[in-house]
Amino acid sequence: MAETALTNPAQPSAPIAGWRGIAADWSSDQRAFKNVSWGKAMMWIFLLSDTFIFSCFLLSYMTARMSTTVPWPNPSEVFALTIGGTQVPLILIAIMTFVLISSSGTMAMAVNFGYRRDRVKTAALMLITAAFGATFVGMQAFEWTKLIMEGVRPWGNPWGAAQFGSSFFMITGFHGTHVTIGVIFLIAIARRVWRGDFDIERRGFFTSRRGHYEIVEITGLYWHFVDLVWVFIFAFFYLW
């Protein structure tokens, strides 16, 4: 009932003139997401906009690949590694996938321990997640190096359609940037967890708001999203 009272004021308050009035109206207690904090809601909305960005990348890749008359390089062969004399298709990408999924698992457990107010386990699991993320970026750097040495450029490659390089560098580069930012984000929050900031509700240096363990879940949302995007890149770029 309290919520209904908040969202349906009996009568509108007297208007305030100018910009102050606009700010007052927009910031009045109109909540669509009742039990979700502003931090979590904003992370979800940010992730939604990020979804559109990655959708546009994958769509432009699809359009380029479907409309070209030149054969597309076979990803199964391009991303194969020779291990012990035999060619294993896509093996590096498969390992990268498992690394990222594992990082998502440790992140989910970090969120769990965060809400149990287990400071040490939360920070440790977040750092393990960050380590998995750094491993992923390292493997991606290796993959980029290998392809560049083989002559892949954004404007051409030795095997087929020129758009292969531009799509590959754009999509995986943007995703790798997200992973890198996520690793920095994870380390920053893990440091605050480790220090016990959220046990004493210490104010953040940037927002000056009281810190809560919910920030671990919000960081987790971002991290799981990075994993989620990889699921789609894996399916559409590497397995097509």
Add this chain to the structure above:
Amino acid sequence: MTNVAVHLEGQQPSLQTHVHDAIAAGAAHEKGQQHPIKLYLAVWGWLFVLSACSYLVDYFGLHGYLRWSLILLFMMLKAGLIVAVFMHMAWERLALAYAILLPPVLVLVFVAIMAFESEYTHLIRVMSFAAPA
């Protein structure tokens, strides 16, 4: 008999505390997401299995509709598990879930438009410029 009675009496308080715990957990849901670790481990395991399956689709070199339906099936299952369990969307209110999950579905319209467009571009290229690929 007395033993049973004592046992039952012994159970009584713990049953009550259990109910209390359940209520407390319900209240905690409003504030923070608390779910058993076992659930996360199970989802983690399934993500591994599904990733291995989609890798095997490529490894065995499946082709055509079978390849595509399997790849899309494993992709959607993985995405669903991550969003529902790891990101806790399954326990959020519908107002949030719909606000976040419906807009990306509309991207499929964009996909359809671009698919038609690229078929057309391909056709024009084949007719005017190059030998068909």
